[in-house]
Amino acid sequence: MNDYYLLMLLLFGASVLVQSYLSSTYRKYSRVANTRGFTGAQIARMILDENGLRNVPVEMVPGQLTDHYDPIRKVVRLSQVNYGVPSVAAAAVAAHEVGHAIQDKVRYPALNLRARLLPALQIGANFGPLLVIVGLVLTSPGLFWLGIVFFAGALIFHLVTLPVEFDASRRALEILSARGYLVGPEVVGARTVLSAAALTYISAFAIALVQLLSFLGFARRD
Template sequence: MNFFGPYTPLILLIFVASMLIQASLTRTYRTWGQIRNARNLTGAQVARLMLDENGLTHVPVQMVPGQLSDHYDPVRKTVNLSESNFDVPSVSAMAVAAHEVGHAIQDKVRMPALVLRGQMAVPLSLGMNLAPFLLMIGVLTQLSGLLWLGAILFGAALLFHLVTLPVEFDASRRALAYLNTRGLSGSSEGQNGARSVLTAAALTYVAGFAMALAQFLNVLSIARSSDD
């Protein structure tokens, strides 16, 4: 029994692909981050406008440090935009801000997938911190029980990534629909730019799911071999 299951090469391949996808996202984000949007609105202004028009006037828009650190906090009910998006009137800032407000709207309507993801986040975070140690100890001691427990935790992580996909895709759909309907994207160039930014971001979640799937299959294979 060893740490390397039959899916290890696939994991390495997906890891390389993930790095390429992340590089593509960074390149796309920077490209459209240098182009002003049609209405010359900052990310914060776009977020505020979209929130207010969807009955979320109580949700504040805040600036947080970092790049691509944008997120919606369902606990504090805040839309948080990175420094590079908060007060910049670019196509990238517009797209990212609208996407995060999309999550706020999901929270308002209690989208089942978003609620489930929120319920899974904390316990799963704790479990995934333990999973690698369980796998390592299980292999070293040849205790199949630990390996199967690790496999269950990796399976839970896979479920989390699976639930995340519709949440992120729906937020981007809401964002693009709003920007186009309100004319904030402007010309076809602006529309294509917003779509490119959100598509590149979505691919990172697809890569995350693929990695979680490969890791789960690998650990499952190691656990099964321990019973032979």
């Protein structure tokens, strides 16, 4: 079990570094204006319209890196800075979120699967570890294995999230470059921002995987 604890510690440390890298990368390219002078909101609106998604609104939300696409309400939401600032980072993030809207339009399989699984898997992520711990404390195999099943479902959510996010970034970079919204080094900057964001999803999956393995390690020990 010591190996599991060591690996978990290393992964948590790596996760902190990844978050720090994302924050520093985002800050760097938030200060770099894009040549065309388009804000994130303008980029999002133009890409949406070009893809026949004129009915999808672009809204501003508070916070930093709170940007997301809501597949239920069919709306792209951008954080305040990305919404109104003509930076490379804003363009990258806006195009990425619109990438999710395009996925929704074309019924991208992984996005549809994630949307269907989300309610159940959120329960698994919240209650799985708790059930495992309660099962161990009360020496209840039933609760323990129920927690394992719940937590395994949360791991599946992290796994399904990876292709969804990677594909949205791929679509974003292709559009930004092909349509000339970003040029030259700006495209490289956008790729750097989106690659840094992708690392956070990879680290989340790795941590969830090691947590599940550590729980299974308790079962083998007992």
